Amino acid sequence: MGTRGDLVRALNAGADAGRTGDPVTACPYPSGDLRRSEWVRGYAKTARFADEQHDQERAADQGVYRKCWSPAWHRLK
Known part of the structure; x- marks a missing residue:
């Protein structure tokens, strides 16, 4: 303890x-x-796990930003 x-x-x-x-x-x-x-x-x-890292990199490549853990995706303008 x-x-x-x-x-x-x-x-x-x-x-x-x-x-x-x-x-x-x-x-x-x-x-x-x-x-x-x-x-x-x-x-x-x-820690960044492989699937999270892949999702974040893919979202960055597409110009997409996820604000929380909500299913809504927002485009950066």
């Missing part, structure tokens, strides 16, 4: 790992540890 500060540090470390493209298996915390859950949560918030 960890204190609140440990959990925040684990969340931030996971976010950093997600931004840099590290594999999710790089988590330094053992199974069953709350810090592991926070690390994975931070990782998932920032």
Whole structure:
């Protein structure tokens, strides 16, 4: 287990790992540890997965912008 500060540090470390493209298996915390859950949560918030990256690149190529997770697509003018 960890204190609140440990959990925040684990969340931030996971976010950093997600931004840099590290594999999710790089988590330094053992199974069953709350810090592991926070690390994975931070990782998932920032990691770009292959299908998301492809969708974003395709939308950029077509000049389309998606504002939220709504099904509505808007054209940039």
